[in-house]
Amino acid sequence: MTTDDLLARHRAALPSWMPLYYDEPIELVRGSGRRVTDAQGRTYLDFFGGVLTNMLGYDVPEVREAVERQLRTGIVHSSTLYLIRQQVELAEKVARLSGIPDARVFFTNSGTEANEAALLAATNHRRSHQILAVRNSYHGRSYATMGVTGNRGWSASALNPLQVAWLHSGERLRGLLARLGEAERVEAAVEDLHEVLATQTAGDVACLIAEPVQGVGGFVHPPDGLFAAWKKVLDAHGILFVSDEVQTGWGRTGEHFWGYQAHGVTPDLLTFAKGIGNGFALAGVVGRAEVLESVPAISFSTFGGNPVSTAAGNAVLDYLLDHDLQANAARTGAILADGLRAAVGALDGVAEVRGKGLMLGVEFVRPGTAEPDPALTARVFEACRAGGLLTGRGGLYGNVLRMGPPLTLTEDEAREGLAILVDAIRSCVAAEVAA
Incomplete structure (x- = not known):
């Protein structure tokens, strides 16, 4: 079965007010640790955890x-x-x-x-x-x-x-x-x-x-x-x-x-x-x-x-x-928050990097204004996926990139995700300013 077949069946059987992420929605078929694999065989680092639900990640033996x-x-x-x-x-x-x-x-x-x-x-x-x-x-x-x-x-x-x-x-x-x-x-x-x-x-x-x-x-x-x-x-x-x-x-x-x-x-x-x-x-x-x-x-x-x-x-x-995952959330969350603020916090178009621990958001606005920019957020969201990172979206105006990784996230994975985030944000903001 192809993803296109499943997407068509989804749209035929389920209500339209149930949104699907991404321009080309994905089906997750396997998971291990903090990574998931889609039906096409593409593996992603998961920074959203089923909307902050897969708190320990995937395929945890004890559970x-x-x-x-x-x-x-x-x-x-x-x-x-x-x-x-x-x-x-x-x-x-x-x-x-x-x-x-x-x-x-x-x-x-x-x-x-x-x-x-x-x-x-x-x-x-x-x-x-x-x-x-x-x-x-x-x-x-x-x-x-x-x-x-x-x-x-x-x-x-x-x-x-x-x-x-x-x-x-x-x-x-x-x-x-x-x-x-x-x-x-x-x-x-x-x-x-x-x-x-x-x-x-x-x-x-x-x-x-x-x-x-x-x-x-x-x-x-x-x-x-x-x-x-x-x-x-x-x-x-x-x-x-x-x-x-x-x-x-x-x-x-x-x-x-x-x-x-x-x-x-x-x-x-x-x-x-x-x-x-x-x-x-x-x-x-x-x-x-x-x-x-x-x-x-x-x-x-x-x-x-x-x-x-x-x-x-x-x-x-x-x-x-x-495993004292609260302390791990503080450590890995600081890597992400500090890294994002240092790398993209001053960019025109990034209004704020905020949150606590492994509960982080980046809010995007039209360059030079406080006007919410959901279109820029959508582009960053898609760019993260293209780079191998799953994130979330939210905010009153749909202009906040949301991250809630599993609390088992390692420091190396935090840095890996940070690099993808920084690249996606910088490239999308630069394109927005140039336009």
């Missing part, structure tokens, strides 16, 4: 063996109506690592479902459907999570079961707060929170949901300490804080195990997904018992926390901790 052991029992599924040893063991680990006192864990299949569960618990605990969310955010593709997503490109419906009031993001390039220094931006964001509560709510707000680093939003992040400043206000009103760690969790930012820890604050609820399953469907919410126990009716998850996925999750988490 494969854990899954095979569970498969050999013949119990692939039982539902949460029965005791699941792998689920209980993983819940104990996640609760301990969360930093949340007296924590409980509820497993789901995806980050979308995890955020839905967090919103369910928070609104029940507070008996309110009023939510604070952040501009430029992304929290999922379901009805309620779209309602708290502050990015027009991912909001497929204006209908919303929640009443949402919006706060300013940590955007440093655009918006009312962009002109301010970090300390002043925190002060202004707190003033904004006070005003939003006074003018856009009716009291008894359920929660604020926020990403420590906005993933789909282009790896935009606020000044460290903003969440703590916000939480002082939230605590005074009894409002819960939900940290969406679907992309920032498990040490990806390098400096901390969870993104919220950069702010010196502890959330009431924390959602996780993606990397913990390393490709297996696994996600969940962990939070204070009194909050998570607020659901007033019977609820369970047919597939969430199933024996196979949690077997994988236990192996992934053990591997992550045993």
Whole structure:
């Protein structure tokens, strides 16, 4: 079967709003370490990891063996109506690592479902459907999570079961707060929170949901300490804080195990997904018992926390901790971030190199302006692929090249990817300026 045949079948059988990367979409057929091979036999260094999901990379023996052991029992599924040893063991680990006192864990299949569960618990605990969310955010593709997503490109419906009031993001390039220094931006964001509560709510707000680093939003992040400043206000009103760690969790930012820890604050609820399953469907919410126990009716998850996925999750988490991948993310992330800033940060057309650890973005603009340039981004994106590197795209305007390599990335691979990135960016920016 050719890739063209598969592409035609894809377009005939699947909805048009499911995008495919690249002018000539590729089918990945093999993977090992941090590399994948397509149906044409071309091998790539993967700097996107299935959208930050293949956290350990590909074909990891410890994960494969854990899954095979569970498969050999013949119990692939039982539902949460029965005791699941792998689920209980993983819940104990996640609760301990969360930093949340007296924590409980509820497993789901995806980050979308995890955020839905967090919103369910928070609104029940507070008996309110009023939510604070952040501009430029992304929290999922379901009805309620779209309602708290502050990015027009991912909001497929204006209908919303929640009443949402919006706060300013940590955007440093655009918006009312962009002109301010970090300390002043925190002060202004707190003033904004006070005003939003006074003018856009009716009291008894359920929660604020926020990403420590906005993933789909282009790896935009606020000044460290903003969440703590916000939480002082939230605590005074009894409002819960939900940290969406679907992309920032498990040490990806390098400096901390969870993104919220950069702010010196502890959330009431924390959602996780993606990397913990390393490709297996696994996600969940962990939070204070009194909050998570607020659901007033019977609820369970047919597939969430199933024996196979949690077997994988236990192996992934053990591997992550045993190999100190958080420290590796800090080391290899610094190679990429420092190298990009030194080599292309001053180019006309590169607005910013940003991010933390192995969560990095490069934002492109029209030369000499702050106008987003998604066309230039697309050219760099394609040039990276031509050079043997897979990356991602995102940002509110589609003008950010996103990188979220596996946390097992080696220093040599970081330098290899950096060279491809620098060459792609320099050549595409030079062509843009010349035109």
